[in-house]
């Protein structure tokens with residue numbers, strides 16, 4: 546047979562999902578495992594959100610909706626942007642799709658074709674570069690290590706801009722590092738893009754998961770020129786423990802949003818009608834459930850950070866946002882752990898999984914092979930026992 550397309554040949558499985566799948570397999574074989582791989586809250590979707598979905602079903606809202614989302618949901622999203630982010634969007638500037646991952650996919654399809662470059666601060670969420678590649682564009686990774694708090698500087702971004710740069714990705718709070726940019730840092734970086742007509746894709750999916758008093762900042766709120774340049778991406782998965790419902794959305798310049806909606810009309814038709822009603826209830830409803838989850842994550846964040854640092858072979862600052870610890874682990878490279886020689890983050894993750902039943906994700910695909918990612922979006926008991934298992938395995942290697 547003839548070869549697959551370039552995308553067909555090059556696209557890789559998401560390493561976070563791949564590690565999660567390996568772990569599930571071990572679990573199904575009856576092994577004791579501690580899962581720190583996947584970024585999804587361990588909480589159930591709040592009851593009032595489920596009720597809204599049940600109501601929608603009862604009312605027979607089971608048909609296709611407009612391709613870019615139900616008008617009521619878009620209205621709710623517009624109200625959210627105004628209230629929480631200080632940005633005025635009209636419904637034609639909003640586009641709803643099947644999770645923020647899918648939203649980003651369409652956005653990159655609209656922005657980044659062959660010859661276009663997208664600047665991605667690293668460490669970065671693995672799907673950004675895959676999606677840029679699927680669109681035919683080229684990712685330009687700009688690395689910020691732990692010594693600079695995993696936050697790139699404006700000078701680094703400036704050095705990466707070329708006349709092919711089409712978009713700059715910002716993700717604060719960040720997956721995998723938990724880094725949160727200050728408003729001034731974001732302004733300095735985004736100004737470089739806006740002044741050159743470069744789009745900014747701002748992935749704000751973790752905006753509610755910020756600890757220690759820092760505030761979420763939306764670049765689109767920086768002024769009219771920013772509103773024309775920024776595509777703000779968000780969704781209900783993380784904020785409301787709704788990962789399986791698959792609702793994400795973007796807001797931005799009308800031409801980008803309209804074209805993304807057209808693409809969706811040809812690709813998936815529309816997002817799930819029932820999930821859209823649930824998302825509407827989530828966004829408009831009582832937000833106490835969010836505050837409760839964030840308070841719980843905060844405790845786990847501190848606990849996990851302390852446990853990792855106490856082992857000496859890992860080092861990380863408490864993450865300022867999201868729900869991941871991303872410790873440096875390269876003190877272990879070149880050493881034997883459980884009889885296995887560890888040379889890189891992949892070998893370390895495999896040793897942790899095979900010898901301690903601990904699932905985490907290697908830093909290499911995130912652009913930082915000196916680190917590994919532990920999600921603390923899992924119960925305290927799992928964190929306690931999982932950290933005990935890691936400690937027992939690495940004991941004596943410090």
Ligand SMILES: Cc1ncc(COP(=O)(O)O)c(C=O)c1O
Nearest residue numbers: 584644645646670720780782793
């Ligand atoms: C940084 C980031 N953006 C977007 C997403 C996608 O979220 P969803 O597609 O569930 O809305 C994730 C999920 O892990 C993420 O970590």
